[in-house]
Amino acid sequence: MQLTQRAKQVDRRPMTWLEKIYLWNIVKGMWITLSHLFKRKVTIQYPEQKRTFSKVFRGLQVLNRDEEGRERCTACGLCAVACPAEAITMEAAERQPGEEHLYKEEKYAAKYEINMLRCIFCGYCEEACPKDAIYLSETFAPSNYQRKGFIYKKEDLLIPNPKENPEAYQQALGERREAQAKK
């Protein structure tokens, strides 16, 4: 019975004299490796060249802002609940009068931390977020010498302010720019 078309019949015939002395087969093998000497090399020179990630790559989290540069996060805690690795902690605070240009809604996250050593980059936080405040970007966490260097604070996670620094904001948006334009 044949399940796939990929099955290959194995040659079980006894070896011929030419195969037994082994030298000819060695020459054939050497020819194959020699041809690889001139093939195009697949190496990517890492720090200078970087592999482009796919559009659905799930990398470091980014805390989003709206067009006026206000933080979208309302510290509802849904992302922390959804997180299977329990990597997210946050503390909520109430927006004071005069802070309207900083936070979009009346409640905001005073403290927001993601432990990148615990995070498994599943993207459930992005799915859980009702405010489109968190999404996974196309970068991965850079190496660090210390454990605490991997606990990302709110300042590390926040996207650059589109009002103050529009270029950096656009760059941080990356592939999401088109997706956001469609919305």
Add this chain to the structure above:
Amino acid sequence: MRGNMYLLQIDKFFILEKFLLVGFIISLSMLVAMYATYAERKVAAFLQDRIGPNRAGIFGILQPLADGGKLFFKEEIIPLASSKTLFVIGPMLAMITALLTSAVIPWGPGLPIAGRNVSLQIADINIGILYIFGVVSLGVYGIMIGGWASNNKFSLLAAIRGASQMVSYELPMGLALIALLMLVGDLRMSTIVQDQIGKGFFNWHIWYQPLGFIIFFICALAECNRTPFDLPEAENELNFGYHQEYSSMKLGFYLFAEYINMFISGVVMSTLYFGGYDIPFVNEAGLGWDPWVLSVLGFVVLMTKAWIFIFIFMWIRWTIPRFRYDQLMNLGWKSLIPLALLNMVATAVVVLWLKK
């Protein structure tokens, strides 16, 4: 008294000349071995569609220096349970025997300096090739002593493997060589080269002894512990082989000695079978060029031949998987020795027949 008289007769120029030559050839072997490690990594990379070391200097040219520096600064560990003296002697022996072989190799035709003909051979002894064999078989002590002194079961097993392999493959190697020596009629290295020079490319011994060369080549691979015969360092069965307990530059010496051996065996094979410093398709004597030019050219040609052999060694290493131990022994004792014997008898018959 007579001894003193004899000593006085040795002229100072001769001693200076030999010292310079020894210094040059030892540093040459070291340099070639250094860049052979680099070449090995590059060849391996290119055969596997990679680029290889390219960070230290342009194209990674300084990589061997970086590797050497790293090995020098590593912590030197001598295991408590080892035999300490032997443990230190092992890598020294490996290195010394590797460097000694180059003494009888003619590196080029002579140079006329100040009215003397300076030979580019450290010692033109009349048993040249026998000397090489003697030193190469001493090389087994480096492996054996290193493996024994480590007091490690894997090291010992590897050392035993290495010893038995080298002893078994010296036999067919010697037998293949006897056929060649019957053609030349002399053990002197310079005569072996002279025998191939003059009548052009087709006078090289490879055309008279193709089977002998193949046997010699296979044995040279085994003698250098190169793949497919690198059983003494089979890492999947013996962890790292006979130099497992070694660290720092002592390990470096073992690895380095392997590359020097590779270079020397390349040179020996080019000398014995590929005309030594003979430039192919050219009759050097008929050109009437300056002997200096001819010497430098001859040396470059010999080095090119040696590097081609080094490349082939590496090419084989990254193509062919390792033999099993019984396969190694079967090949040595049941195939190569009978073949070499056959080759020897056939050559003897032809030589005798031609003489009549």
